[in-house]
Amino acid sequence: MAVTDTLNKGLRKIPAWLIYVVGAAYAVWEFWRALNQIGPYLVEPINVLERAYGEVALILMVVGLMVTPLRQWVGLNLLKFRRAIGVTAFFFVLAHFLVFAILDVQSLERVWTEIVKRPYVTVGMLSFVMLIPLAVTSNNLSVRKLGAATWRKLHKLTYPAAVLGALHYLWLVKGFQIEPIIYLVVIIALVATRYVAIPRKRQTAPS
Amino acid sequence: MAYRWKNDLTMADVTPKAAYLNRRQILAGTVGLGAIGLAGRASAQGLEPNTLEEITSYNNFYEFGTGKGDPAANAHKLVTSPWSIKVDGMVDRPGDYALDDLLAGLSVEDRLYRFRCVEAWSMVIPWNGIELADILNKVGVQSGARYVAFETVVQPENMIGVQRRVLDFPYVEGLRIDEAMHPLTIMATGIYDEPIYNQNGAPIRLVVPWKYGFKSIKSIVRITLQEDEPPTSWNKANPREYGFYSNVNPNVDHPRWSQATERRIGGGLFAARQDTLMFNGYPEVASLYEGMDLTRFY
Numbered sequence: 001m002a003v004t005d006t007l008n009k010g011l012r013k014i015p016a017w018l019i020y021v022v023g024a025a026y027a028v029w030e031f032w033r034a035l036n037q038i039g040p041y042l043v044e045p046i047n048v049l050e051r052a053y054g055e056v057a058l059i060l061m062v063v064g065l066m067v068t069p070l071r072q073w074v075g076l077n078l079l080k081f082r083r084a085i086g087v088t089a090f091f092f093v094l095a096h097f098l099v100f101a102i103l104d105v106q107s108l109e110r111v112w113t114e115i116v117k118r119p120y121v122t123v124g125m126l127s128f129v130m131l132i133p134l135a136v137t138s139n140n141l142s143v144r145k146l147g148a149a150t151w152r153k154l155h156k157l158t159y160p161a162a163v164l165g166a167l168h169y170l171w172l173v174k175g176f177q178i179e180p181i182i183y184l185v186v187i188i189a190l191v192a193t194r195y196v197a198i199p200r201k202r203q204t205a206p207s
Numbered sequence: 208m209a210y211r212w213k214n215d216l217t218m219a220d221v222t223p224k225a226a227y228l229n230r231r232q233i234l235a236g237t238v239g240l241g242a243i244g245l246a247g248r249a250s251a252q253g254l255e256p257n258t259l260e261e262i263t264s265y266n267n268f269y270e271f272g273t274g275k276g277d278p279a280a281n282a283h284k285l286v287t288s289p290w291s292i293k294v295d296g297m298v299d300r301p302g303d304y305a306l307d308d309l310l311a312g313l314s315v316e317d318r319l320y321r322f323r324c325v326e327a328w329s330m331v332i333p334w335n336g337i338e339l340a341d342i343l344n345k346v347g348v349q350s351g352a353r354y355v356a357f358e359t360v361v362q363p364e365n366m367i368g369v370q371r372r373v374l375d376f377p378y379v380e381g382l383r384i385d386e387a388m389h390p391l392t393i394m395a396t397g398i399y400d401e402p403i404y405n406q407n408g409a410p411i412r413l414v415v416p417w418k419y420g421f422k423s424i425k426s427i428v429r430i431t432l433q434e435d436e437p438p439t440s441w442n443k444a445n446p447r448e449y450g451f452y453s454n455v456n457p458n459v460d461h462p463r464w465s466q467a468t469e470r471r472i473g474g475g476l477f478a479a480r481q482d483t484l485m486f487n488g489y490p491e492v493a494s495l496y497e498g499m500d501l502t503r504f505y
Contacts, residue, residue: 034476040276043265044328045476048275106480110465118463172463174326175373175444177273 004075011078019084023060027053027095046103053096058169058183060089061162065190083138086158090135093128093165120171127164130157159191209314209338211390254319257330257473259399265472266406267324268425269373270359270366277367278406284365285405285426292411296356296431299347306410310396313341317400318393318414323455323487325419329469334414335397340388348384348432355387356380356437357413358429374440380424381437381451382415385495391416394427417486419453450505454496455487459505 030052034045041048064085070076101111114121134155136142143151166187170180268278271285290306315335323329343355359378363369369376386392395414396403403409408425415422421441431437441449448462457467468480486492496504 037475041476043261044275044470044472046470046478047328049476103476104470110468113465117460117465120463173273175269175273176371177373178371 008077016081016084019088023088050099053092057089057092060085069193087138090131120168123164124168127161130161162187254331256333261473263404270368272368282405287410290410293429294346296433297349297352298432313337320416321487327469328472330472333399334395336393336395339392339394351434352432353384354433354436355382356431357424357427360426360428378440380439417489417492422453452504457483459502
């Protein structure tokens with residue numbers, strides 16, 4: 001398809017490291033706004049910042065999970081950005097956790113109590129822990145050392161981590177709210193594409 | 208019946224108007240030393256009121272959306288005039304009362320109260336209001352009435368949260384009659400001597416300072432005296448998490464978060480948590496619950 005070919009060609013010129021730069025800049029920007037209590041941070045910056053980082057992490061996980069289906073069905077190739085998307089998602093989860101632990105809960109003892117006692121925190125924490133080995137092995141050396149097959153197997157942890165992340169969000173809101181449901185449904189659907197046979201669009205097929 | 212409860216503080220201790228409009232400016236030293244002195248005196252007693260800006264821009268009013276800023280953004284659509292309240296059930300003088308008629312002759316008092324949300328944040332709010340007991344005595348409570356039920360207005364076309372069915376609206380709440388008659392329990396019509404903002408529950412709302420904020424139902428259109436315990440909205444939505452009583456209690460956790468500590472709004476990004484007080488620091492209500500297992504009747 002002409003459109004995807006043009007897009008793919010254009011995307012090739014964009015370096016993947018730009019994602020890290022934009023991600024870091026955005027994280028710092030939000031922190032700065034929270035510090036100075038600007039905009040949504042006017043009254044209670046801690047919870048708002050906690051949620052802002054968490055939500056970016058979820059969005060990046062969704063985008064990361066879309067890379068493969070987009071390539072297979074639409075022919076759009078974002079593969080070279082996937083590692084940067086995943087690692088940036090991890091850093092936002094880490095930032096989310098740090099805001100929770102340091103600014104919100106404010107003591108290690110209470111952090112532990114929260115993790116053990118509150119299922120939605122347990123689930124979020126589990127997701128975070130699953131992402132750690134993935135972040136650590138997101139480099140070419142690890143792929144070589146582990147071997148492609150093992151590495152790929154390990155990185156399937158992305159699926160439960162993303163589902164648990166969305167569940168964490170759904171579990172913490174009060175009343176009937178639509179956003180966390182949308183995240184959960186989209187993530188489950190994207191994971192399902194890995195296990196359901198759907199006719200593929202071949203990269204090499206003539207258009 | 209009015210003036211049965213005395214503040215440690217009077218409105219003279221409240222941050223003056225010029226100051227509350229922008230406390231940060233005072234701290235930056237742009238307003239006179241006198242203002243700092245007043246603010247300092249109130250805070251020394253642990254009850255420095257939040258600014259009007261804080262009180263009116265960080266709200267839970269799910270009829271107008273679930274975000275904390277949503278009520279401030281959307282509540283201008285609430286139509287508050289004319290306003291009438293249906294008073295029914297076991298009362299001597301039931302009827303649809305125009306708000307002014309219902310409140311005529313009753314005293315509006317200043318009440319500087321702690322306000323503790325079930326989500327573990329808190330504020331200090333200088334309310335202006337009328338003792339609920341005065342209103343109930345005016346309509347005449349019959350002897351068999353053991354509970355008071357309240358209902359919030361529903362204006363679906365003006366309320367985005369109602370359209371999205373966040374909860375089973377109308378929002379309903381209730382009190383036991385002795386809680387309703389307690390001198391601490393007020394119906395607020397103002398904050399900082401200004402008419403109460405829509406996002407805070409205009410034109411009239413309940414304030415029960417020893418209970419979690421969601422008990423203090425906003426924009427009330429119906430008051431019913433009855434024999435049985437009335438249903439309450441959050442209890443209907445999630446009975447495991449929200450009980451009828453919902454007294455502030457640091458020893459009984461909400462299943463999803465601890466109630467032992469709270470964060471006072473207004474401290475910025477590095478605000479420290481503080482210990483939550485039993486009955487939100489109003490021990491005078493403890494006698495209402497004597498002999499009750501508060502872990503069961505949460």
